[in-house]
Structures are given as C-alpha cells and as structure tokens.
Amino acid sequence: MRMPSNGLAFEEIERSMDELASGDIDWRRGRTPLYVFFANEAVAEVGQRAFNKFFSENALGGKRAFFSVARMEREVVAMALDLLNGGDNATGYMTSGGSESIFLAVKSARDWFRTRRGGNHALNMVLPYSAHPAFNKAAEAMDIEVRRVAVADDGRADVPAMTAAMDGNTFFLLGSAPCFPHGVIDPVAELGAVAESADAWLHVDACVGGYLTPFVERLGYDIPVCDFRVPAVRSLSADLHKYGFCPKPASTVFYRDAEDAERSRFDFDQWPNGQFSTATLVGTRPAGGVAAAWAVLNYLGIEGYTAIARQLMETRDAYIDGLLRVGGFEPVARPDLTIVNFRSNDDTDIFAVAEQMTERGWLVGLTQQPKGMHLMLSMKHREASEDYFNDLVASRDEARRLGRQGAVSASY
Numbered sequence: 001m002r003m004p005s006n007g008l009a010f011e012e013i014e015r016s017m018d019e020l021a022s023g024d025i026d027w028r029r030g031r032t033p034l035y036v037f038f039a040n041e042a043v044a045e046v047g048q049r050a051f052n053k054f055f056s057e058n059a060l061g062g063k064r065a066f067f068s069v070a071r072m073e074r075e076v077v078a079m080a081l082d083l084l085n086g087g088d089n090a091t092g093y094m095t096s097g098g099s100e101s102i103f104l105a106v107k108s109a110r111d112w113f114r115t116r117r118g119g120n121h122a123l124n125m126v127l128p129y130s131a132h133p134a135f136n137k138a139a140e141a142m143d144i145e146v147r148r149v150a151v152a153d154d155g156r157a158d159v160p161a162m163t164a165a166m167d168g169n170t171f172f173l174l175g176s177a178p179c180f181p182h183g184v185i186d187p188v189a190e191l192g193a194v195a196e197s198a199d200a201w202l203h204v205d206a207c208v209g210g211y212l213t214p215f216v217e218r219l220g221y222d223i224p225v226c227d228f229r230v231p232a233v234r235s236l237s238a239d240l241h242k243y244g245f246c247p248k249p250a251s252t253v254f255y256r257d258a259e260d261a262e263r264s265r266f267d268f269d270q271w272p273n274g275q276f277s278t279a280t281l282v283g284t285r286p287a288g289g290v291a292a293a294w295a296v297l298n299y300l301g302i303e304g305y306t307a308i309a310r311q312l313m314e315t316r317d318a319y320i321d322g323l324l325r326v327g328g329f330e331p332v333a334r335p336d337l338t339i340v341n342f343r344s345n346d347d348t349d350i351f352a353v354a355e356q357m358t359e360r361g362w363l364v365g366l367t368q369q370p371k372g373m374h375l376m377l378s379m380k381h382r383e384a385s386e387d388y389f390n391d392l393v394a395s396r397d398e399a400r401r402l403g404r405q406g407a408v409s410a411s412y
C-alpha cells in the first residue's frame, strides 16, 4: 500500500474503517474473553468525553504547561492509594499500562538493591509460574535472571518452593492479585514474611485486581489481603484500563515510600536542551488517558464501583454454576475475583471444544498448563451468557462426536 496522492474525504475513510472492522471479533456482543473491559454505556461515554476534552494536551507537559493534567494525575494516584491503604508516605504515577508499571517497579527495586549491595551483582527475581510475561520483559531489558516456580495445587504461589529458589542475589519477589492464568490471589502476607527475612523487595501485581479488590472486600467476600496493609509490600501495579473501566492507555504504579518512587525517575542533562526528567518509561503521554481516568473515578465513586463489583461477582458465580450445570467441565482453581479458568473433566479435549467455539464466532482464551479455557469477565459477558452456554454445550457435544484434539493453540 502507498499513501494516496490526494487525501480522501473522512466519510470515505470512515466507510473503509467500518468495513475493516466488520471482520473483527465482536466484543460488543461479548465474544472476546479479554482486551475490552466494559462496565456500561454511561461509564464508557464519560471516559470518552473526558478523553476528548484533553485530546491534544500532553501529560509530559504537566509540570510546565498543563497544570490541570498534573493535578488530575496526582488525584487519581491519591484516590487509588486511599483504596489500597497506601499510608502517608506512599505515592505513584500513571503509566501507559501494566507492562510499564511493572517495568518501573522492577527498575526501582533493582536500583534500591544496588544502593545497598553495590553495582555488579548477578541479580535474580523469584516469581510464581503464573506471573505475567511483563516481568520477564523487564528482566530481559535489565539483564536480570528470572526464576519461575511452579504454583501449588490451588493455583496460588507456592511460598516454601519460592523460598527454596531464592539465594543471596534474589532482590525481588512477586505476588499477583490475582494472577492472570487462574484468577487466584497469591498469599501476599506469607510472601511478605519471606521478603522481610531475606531483605528482598515485594511487589504485588494487581494489574487485574487493583481497582476491584477494594470493592469486592466491601461486599464481604473473603479474599486474601493483598495491598499495602501487608507491611513488606513496597510497590504495586494496578491497571485503570482493566477493572478501573477507564479508557486505554491507563495504569498506575504505587510505592509505599516516596523515596522508592523516585528510583523510577530518569534524570538527564547531557544534551543541548538541559535538564530532562521523567518518572515514566515513555516521554509524551496522552493527557486524555489521565483526564478520562480522573473523570471515571469521580463519576463512579465508591458506590458505583461497588455496584459493578457486585454484578461482576454474580456473573462469575453464574458462569461457574453454568459450567457445573452443563457438565463436562471443572474450574482449574476457585477464582477469587472474575477470571474463570476451566478444563474438561472427562477425556474430551478442551482445545477441541475451543476449536468449535471459534467456529461459532468466539475468541477463546486458553491456558496451556493445564489445558483449559479462560475468561476475564466484564459486563458484556453477563449479557452474552445465554449465547455462551448454548454454544459451549453444542461445542462440547461436537468435540465429543469428533473425538480428536483441537487445532487451536494458546497464544496471546
């Protein structure tokens, strides 16, 4: 393709885009198991309108030009830290996503460890096998060894096994809240005890749950404590663009101590323009993402988020009940929040079921170990549940009839 020599009218461009999108998986009908987090039309509209209000501004210029944007960012961070029990000295930043939040936390932890131990140690981090790949991405960029340790039977981090994998160069431990594959919250308090005695940094990856657990707790669900109430937790990542229901790109990274937050910062002045200082990996950042998050948090408030959390947890229970009712399936783990990972409980290949679901227009989330299907539920799945279970039963029956392995692969 080449750029057209004369520009096209937007109407024509828009028609082309609609035509292109017609082949996409239909998230509006709940056909994607992840990628889009939808609360309701009103929340989506608030996010979109606020984003557009600050469409052209740049959060990079928050200190020198767009004071409003810097202020909104500070207030988003403050509201979230209040929910996550951050304490007086805690602070954080808005980022472009969980991967960037994780990168910054790993960098801060590494720099903290180097300050204590000097420069040239071969550092390693010990993670549950269920940790998000973003930790390996950060480790690869920073030349850090990663030790992933198999999880326990309940899908949670195996703390004794992780302890056994540590040595004197282990600077970083991780608990997820919850982990993406199985939807369970790791035992953060137990990890905290290990981190304290080994003098290691403990990070909580609450990219999925950071904007959900405070409200699920309020509803009375019994979930493990997984925020700054655990004294050893030094940093925490939480994605606004997942269960915060804010427009992409928007995530947050938090530190218990402002001093650790400063370790994320990059300062430089050896170029013609003088002092350049950013606390995030990216330079230019969309002010729209900041404004939209600020607007959505204020629009929903604690009551709004709690109401959504209630509906999501009911949806989760309805899906688990549905799986048990139709038969042939079992949950891989008992999810703490709203991720459902399930497998076949007979000799039907679950990937064969997934193949049939794919033919019926569903994008199927998969886990490879163990072989299973995977759903990260949002409100669109509540609306789609009847279609989902009708097609799941038909797919299961067809897979049984064919009696072969499914030609799908788990790839994200």
Ligand SMILES: *Cc1c(COP(=O)(O)O)cnc(C)c1O
Binding pocket: 096, 097, 098, 099, 100, 132, 134, 176, 178, 179, 180, 205, 207, 208, 239, 251
């Ligand atoms: C989504 C996710 C991430 C990465 O977030 P991005 O916004 O996609 O970069 C990290 N950890 C967990 C547990 C996640 O679910």
